[in-house]
Amino acid sequence: MSPSTRSLSSRRTARRLAADAGLLVVAVAFLLPLAWVVLSAVDPHAGLRVKTPDGVTLEHFDAILTDEITFTPLLNSLVLCGGATALTVVCAALAAYPLSRYRSRLNRPFLLTILFATSLPITAIMVPVYALFVRVNLIDTMQGTIFFFAASQLPFAVWLMKNFMDGVPKELEEAAWTDGASSFQSLARIVLPLMGPGVAVVTVFSFVMMWGNFFVPFMLLLSPDLMPASVSINDFFGNRGMVAYGQLAAFSIVYSTPVILLYVLISRRLGAGFALGGAVKG
Amino acid sequence: MTAAAPHAGPDLVKTPGPPAASPPPRDRRALRRFLPRFLPLTPALALLLVFLAGPIAYCVLIAFTDLQLTGQAEESFVGLDNFRRAFRDDAFLNAVWLTLVFTVVSALVGQNTLGLALAALMQRASKPVRTLTGGVVVTAWVLPEVVAGFLLYAFFRREGTLNAVLDWLHLPSQNWLFTLPVLAVSFANVWRGTAFSMLVYSAALNEIPKEITEAAEVDGASGWRRMWHVTLPMIRRSIGTTLMLNTLQTLSVFGLIWVMTRGGPGGKSQTLPLFMYEQAFQNSLIGYGTAVALLLLLVGSLFSLLYMRLLRTEV
Numbered sequence: 229m230s231p232s233t234r235s236l237s238s239r240r241t242a243r244r245l246a247a248d249a250g251l252l253v254v255a256v257a258f259l260l261p262l263a264w265v266v267l268s269a270v271d272p273h274a275g276l277r278v279k280t281p282d283g284v285t286l287e288h289f290d291a292i293l294t295d296e297i298t299f300t301p302l303l304n305s306l307v308l309c310g311g312a313t314a315l316t317v318v319c320a321a322l323a324a325y326p327l328s329r330y331r332s333r334l335n336r337p338f339l340l341t342i343l344f345a346t347s348l349p350i351t352a353i354m355v356p357v358y359a360l361f362v363r364v365n366l367i368d369t370m371q372g373t374i375f376f377f378a379a380s381q382l383p384f385a386v387w388l389m390k391n392f393m394d395g396v397p398k399e400l401e402e403a404a405w406t407d408g409a410s411s412f413q414s415l416a417r418i419v420l421p422l423m424g425p426g427v428a429v430v431t432v433f434s435f436v437m438m439w440g441n442f443f444v445p446f447m448l449l450l451s452p453d454l455m456p457a458s459v460s461i462n463d464f465f466g467n468r469g470m471v472a473y474g475q476l477a478a479f480s481i482v483y484s485t486p487v488i489l490l491y492v493l494i495s496r497r498l499g500a501g502f503a504l505g506g507a508v509k510g
Numbered sequence: 511m512t513a514a515a516p517h518a519g520p521d522l523v524k525t526p527g528p529p530a531a532s533p534p535p536r537d538r539r540a541l542r543r544f545l546p547r548f549l550p551l552t553p554a555l556a557l558l559l560v561f562l563a564g565p566i567a568y569c570v571l572i573a574f575t576d577l578q579l580t581g582q583a584e585e586s587f588v589g590l591d592n593f594r595r596a597f598r599d600d601a602f603l604n605a606v607w608l609t610l611v612f613t614v615v616s617a618l619v620g621q622n623t624l625g626l627a628l629a630a631l632m633q634r635a636s637k638p639v640r641t642l643t644g645g646v647v648v649t650a651w652v653l654p655e656v657v658a659g660f661l662l663y664a665f666f667r668r669e670g671t672l673n674a675v676l677d678w679l680h681l682p683s684q685n686w687l688f689t690l691p692v693l694a695v696s697f698a699n700v701w702r703g704t705a706f707s708m709l710v711y712s713a714a715l716n717e718i719p720k721e722i723t724e725a726a727e728v729d730g731a732s733g734w735r736r737m738w739h740v741t742l743p744m745i746r747r748s749i750g751t752t753l754m755l756n757t758l759q760t761l762s763v764f765g766l767i768w769v770m771t772r773g774g775p776g777g778k779s780q781t782l783p784l785f786m787y788e789q790a791f792q793n794s795l796i797g798y799g800t801a802v803a804l805l806l807l808l809v810g811s812l813f814s815l816l817y818m819r820l821l822r823t824e825v
Contacts, residue, residue, distance in 0.1 A: 240634075243733070247634035254628060255643040258650055258701060260671050261661035268664075276664045278671045315557075323554035330547050340818065345562065347755065347817055349762035349810040351783045352803045353562075355790045356569035359577065359800070379561030382554055411547060440654030442765035458656050462769070473664070480657045491652045 265477045274474035288478035297460075297475075298482060305456035305483075307370060308445065309438040312377035316434045317427065319378065320385035325415045327386075328393040329401070339390070345383035354447045361448060368450040377444060381434045388433070392426025393419060432494045436487045457483045566807070573801040579794035592801030602802065604777055605785035609761070612696050612781050617756035620700035625707025625752070629715055630737065632708075644708070651705030659769025662698040663687070666770070691771045691779035698766055703759060707752050714748035715741070747820065754817040761810055782806050 260278055268274035269288055271281035292298050327335055357376060358367070366372030400422070401414040409417070420427060438444075442458045449455055461483065464476040573592060577585040596602045628647065632640045650658065665671045666686040673683035686694045718741065726736045742749070764783040767773060773780035773788065780788070782802060790799025 243634050244636055247631040248636055248639045250631050251628065251635050251639050251643040254624070255639075255646045258643075258646045260675070261665045261701065262646065262649060264664050264671055265657075265661055276667045276670045277674045279674075319554040319557055322550035325550050326548045327551070332544065332548070334548075343818055343821070344811075344814050345558070347758045347810070347814040349758060349806060351762035351764050352786070352806040352810060353565045353569055355786060355796060355799045355803050356572060357565040358790075359572060359796050360565055360568050375557065376561050379557045382558055382562075386554060412550065415550070436652070440656075442654075442656045442768075446765075458654055458765075461656050461660070476660060480660060484653050484657050487654065488649065488652055491648075 265480050268474055268477035269481050271474060274477060276473060288472075288474040289482075291472075292475050292479050292482070298457075298479065300453065301455055301457040301460040302483070304370075304454055305439060305458065308373060308377065308456050309435050311370070311374040312381065312438055313431060313435045315374065315378040316381045316385045317389075317431050319382060320389040320430060321415065321420060321427065323386050324389035324393045325411060325419065327390050329398065329411070339387075342383045342386050346387055350380045351443055354443055358447050367448060368454065370449075370454060373445060373448045376448060377438050377441070380444070381437060385430050385434055388430050389426065392423050392429070395426070396422045429494055432490045436490055439487050569800055569804055569807065572797055573804040575797045576795075577797040577800070579791065579796055585797065588797070592798050593805075595798065596802060596805070601777060601780075602785065605780050605782050605802075608692050608779065609781040611692055612699070612763075613757055613760045615693070616696040616699035616703070617760035618753060620696065621703045621707050621756050621760075622749075622753055624700060624704045626711050626749075628704070628708045629711035630741070632712060633715055647708055648705045650701055651703065653702075655702070655765040656769055658698070658702045659766045662694070662701060662766075663770045666694045666698075687771055688775055691775065695767045695770055695779050698770060699760060699763060702766065703756065706759075707756060710748055710752050711745065714745040718744050750820045751817065754813055754820065758810060758813050758817070761806065761813075 264276075264278045267278060267281050270284045270286070271279075272285045272287065273282050274288070326332075327339065361367040361372055361376075366375075396419050401409075401418050404414045404418055440458065445456050446459050449459070452460075457479075461476075461479060464479065465471055572585070574587055574589060575585040576588045576591070628643065632644065635643075653661070663670075667673075668683075668685040668688075672686065676683040684690075722744075723736060723740060726740050731739070762783060763781070764787070767779055767781060767784055771779045773784035777785075783806065786799045786802040786806065788799075789795050789802060793799075
């Protein structure tokens, strides 16, 4: 080993240590707020700061695991996000098929419009959506909110689905076409089964986005018994008087767990290179 | 979680082959073939037209009226009044300024720089540290928006964790949500959104061939110089798209700020989405709120078009 390579490798070790130290500092900073929610959820005297719990208790979970506080809002979230996700995925798969398989002069403008719509700030149109929904009597209805959720998620879902579908070779369907299969049949029997992971990604991604969305149900739903968890969590501050931080933390954990698990599920399944954002290669 | 970047497939932006030549006499036949083929598009199209294009059109319409929330027989067309009013309204100008601060501090500087720094450090760090940091940062991103809001509310409160840490370091503590609310919500947005930049930059850095950086290293270029002259130029497209998507995501943040400060105290963290909400619902001025929404939508569209431009040059 020549001296220059040795100094290079020792420089590399030093650099690795420096990088490790830098990352750990950031990790600790990011960890502090997360530590609060975990520790407070089991601390009998939970407050606002991170501290070693005075013992471990499940009383906060006990207190929140009731129909009114947890189960009804979670069920509402499930109906809302499940319904809208199903609608989004079905519409996106149907729409992606002709866009991926057939050539037409309309494909390009259509896809460009879709791409444009993926990055529009949906927040900005919520006031007019509210006004419109009041006018057509869709305000405070599950179906209205489901439709809007699906529409707002659809551009990205179509885009993603089309890209996944482009990866499925066309040859397999051509055989089916000559046998007289309709495009619907070849989509359902051949293409979709071959792009299972792609469909999973679109499904999980849409669901996770909606599960965490606060503004849409906050604007479009009014009755307390229709509220999903993303909105009802605010009741810990307003209506129940004194803020019970332990219960708030416990509820946050119960409400966040499904999306974290779903994320882990798809990021594992698709390998390390594919994080949701990495669907995305630049 | 923020929206992922849809620049997955470059295919779209490719110019399509020669347009299917269909001379006039065959037009009807082409149409007969076209219709059943593109029939599956209809459900998506209907949904998009009714629930997305519809509200946008409605937005443009009522931004020029004096529509109010309560008991008004008939709204009337008021032309540009809402917009004139906005630009004379100090609260609106304040919200524009705060939106600018919030976007620049949290999206352009915070998320972007921290994301790039994390991705660059991860290239050199040992595997366990890399996995740990990645996991923590991504968890912050995956958490529902409102939960993130509560966690950071607890973190920044007077009796919260940040002040505890500052006390421990013998540094002066203060009531962050009261004195510097816009900074607190900007940091919150950095905490929540950095993972996206980190993931995109990690992917981009992984694609740089090793030989290139090694050659520069052997030539004796220092870390910073390599970063500036070799790495950054090679990932400039990822930088462009990340900046754009961070900006778009940050422009539409509502829940995070709502939970942490409600836009207060005294409008000191009231960005445009919160201002729009307050005008439309607390003040019952739907027309005025929508006019503000339209301005926000226009700015968003502008960035969106820019983003598409960037994708186009990528191919």
